[in-house]
Amino acid sequence: MSTPPSVLEQRVQQSPANEVTVKFEDVSIAFEDKVVLDGISFELLHGETKAIFGVAGSGKSTLLKLALGLLRPDSGRIFVLGEEVTAMTEDQLFELRRRVGIVFQESALFDSLNVRENVAFRLYEEGKVSEEEIDERVREALSFVELEHTVDMYPSELSGGMRRRVSIARTIITHPEVLLYDSPTGGLDPVTSNTIIELVVKQRDIYKVSSLLVTHRLQDAFTMATHYFERTENKMKELPPGARTEVPFSFLIMRDGRVIFDGDLGQLRETKDEYIREYIS
Amino acid sequence: MDIELISPSEWVKQQVKSVQDYTLIASRSIANLFTGPRYLADTTQQADLIGWGSLPIIVLTGFFTGAALAQNSGSTLQRFGSVTLIGQLVSLGMVRELGPVITGLMVAGRNASGMASELGSMVVTEQIDAMRALGTDPMRKLVTPRVLSTVTMLFFLTIISDFLGLAGGGVASSLFFGVDSHQYWSTAWQILVFQDVFMGLAKPVLFGFIIATVGCYYGISARGGTQGVGRATTQAVVASSILIITVDFFVTRLSMTLFGQ
């Protein structure tokens, strides 16, 4: 597989460490009197991956959609890449959204377009990219998810796991600075979900992408917290014991619309909260 | 339809909201024409779908509407012994009224439903959200091309329908009333004045706008899975058909007040 483009490496180096990429400030939203998020605050640092947990219907997907401005909160402020999403018009948001990628829970591929057109969607929208370059980059993105052979197929001809991976390819083709994954391993077999976990870890460790990752599976998050991507061998490897805090990975647990835990693996293991202890056991 | 009991004030609020949403879609679809990005490929694709796709039914309905109109007018005119006026009646009827309305209703049935179901499915499968997330404005990429191509195509389809209606009328009047076809065509042609043609061609522009905006509005506001999409599709056809017929009345009235007669 290819090494990251040099432009990207430059950008990564220029970005100061500990810069906040995504910030929620006391965000609340209700759907028809049903309060879903009730004063959510957290920060995602540059290069960090934060796993978001919560029971079904706790508002995880809603949270990701809020970050992109696809939904508007009832109160609170949201910042992404230094811009205040909650104060921007839809037109202004289109610009910002080009720098952020989201992988939807149900993939949300365009079913009237084939895989190539889906993956190349952003490139076509930007115009000014030649057909050869599009071909090249589609191949690159699809090889990243190991699906080069599906390029002429339609979404309806793919399996759920393949759709999920095509959707990841569509999102990363322009190398966004922030990635939002909504349950990328949900309902997948262990082998496929491991491939996806590896992709996420690769985005984090090689491309230094900041991401929010919604998941139901604590096990997946533990894997990400305890593994790193080894560039020379081009695969994910377990961190030696004692080095566990070195990968930028954190956990955020939601309950009843509030954040009940936000911290790294070490802090999670030491927590005294009954609910969380039960959750992680 | 859902049988849901809601308070009258809630109902009014919902209706006001719908009108607001519709107005927003309708006005944005026009405003987007004046600024980029524009989606030419999407527009021509839609034009092809609406124009070519509707051509066969427009040819058939136009022809038989004209023929039926000629039969009815002919039998009435015969009583007064002035069957030679048949060309004028068919011509005025087709160009001012039936050509635009029949074409509008046909395209509404075919394309307003198509747009509502296509956009509706995209809403319920989050494809619209995905499009927004990928930095593309669905109003520009989906709605404006549909409005532009429906207006353009309906304009030309109506002209075709008018001609086929005249042809159908010509065939019927020579077949059943023995009217000389040369005489039929020349009287049909001579009776038309500027205001008839203007009214006849202003209507498809409005109807095309109604069909596309109503179709897209119901599609974009679809909620509740496949059933919701089905409901949106039906409502789009019903609403656009009713609007076409109502607007037709007012345009006719307005045009007569403006130009006299």
Ligand SMILES: Nc1ncnc2c1ncn2[C@@H]1O[C@H](COP(=O)(O)OP(=O)(O)OP(=O)(O)O)[C@@H](O)[C@H]1O
């Ligand atoms: N557009 C909407 N209209 C009304 N209610 C909504 C809407 N979107 C979400 N909800 C409600 O908000 C709550 C949270 O939904 P959300 O999809 O964010 O949950 P989630 O945490 O992602 O669940 P899951 O783990 O099952 O994916 C749910 O109760 C849902 O019914």
Ligand SMILES: [Mg+2]
């Ligand atoms: Mg969800």
